Amino acid sequence: MAVRVVIAEDEAIVRLDLKEILEEEGYDVVGETGRGDEAIELVRKQRPDLAILDIKMPGADGLTAARAISSERMAAVLILTAFSQRDLIDQARQAGALAYLVKPFQKSELLPAIEIALGRFEEMKALDEQVKSLEDRLEARKLVERAKGILMDEMGWREPDAFAWIRTTSMRERLQMPEIARRVIDGSLRPDPA
Template sequence: MSAGVALARVVIAEDEAIIRLDLKEILTSAGYDVVGETGRGDEAVRLVEEHRPDLAILDIKMPGMDGLRAAREITSRHQVVVLLMTAFSQRDLIEEARDAGVAAYLIKPFQPRELLPAIADVLAKSRQQWAIDAEASTDGAEDKIATRRLVDEAKTILMDRNELPESEAFSFIQQTAMQTRVRMRAVAQQIVDGTLTP
């Protein structure tokens, strides 16, 4: 379990009590801190407002407000990773979900063995994205995209050439940038150019 997972705070919104309980148990035993749970979409928005979690897991169909609209409300106001729970038959909603700021899907019924790595992965990737975007906050949209691409390229090099796991590859870029007081983009460029190795 990574430290990031142990520190992650979660709000769960699922109107089927058994699934909600199951999810809560799986997450809690994996080290997540479930700070709020509800069976209503509108309540989910309120709980996120109140607790400012790292992660919100929303069922797509709930009373009060559907998961997509709740996701839209949440992501427009807060930096929260939103996962949407759905069934196979609802897969046509993928496009709309992406539009609503949903980071990933969980297909029900889920298996703990698949669920936990999927959540950890999405959480890590979102955090990386935010770190990159925070650094590039004063840049234009094109620069941001260029930075993301460059960091991705550098990460791939570190993973392939130095056999680092993805999270460590990103940490290397981030830590080096902090220690040498340059931007991650510059560090990534050095890695791509071959002038910097771990």
């Protein structure tokens, strides 16, 4: 499947050249604009893989658009600009740009910059998923620990017994252990008195 791209460049001729190069190389240009504020909306609507943003644009500059797009992890961001000052490069990086290309650019520079941006974006998404998974596991662990504590206090059980009851109940009820733990914590589930 072709990589989907949104282009935000206020110079129409540059935008046209960029679109032509991308389409020749098999990319799918799903939106284009000359305004930064419209770029953010286009990316939200089209959900492209990549947003190519000029820095200087009306409406909102490319750095503002990059910040919005990156903070919501909507697409990889490549900044395209006529300016190569160190402070602008730093600002672009802080805004979430994953690659930076100075105009006038060559096709031989554009394509590797795109691939770098896309690769970094995939790495970031994978890390986000890993963090989310770890957070979910930690939250589940906290729930089970709290429920064990409640059972130990109320039933006078040792920790292994409380854990075994949660695990056994989870299998019997066909629910995840954190769900059983939630029910113990909210008081809706208790062991049958022996």
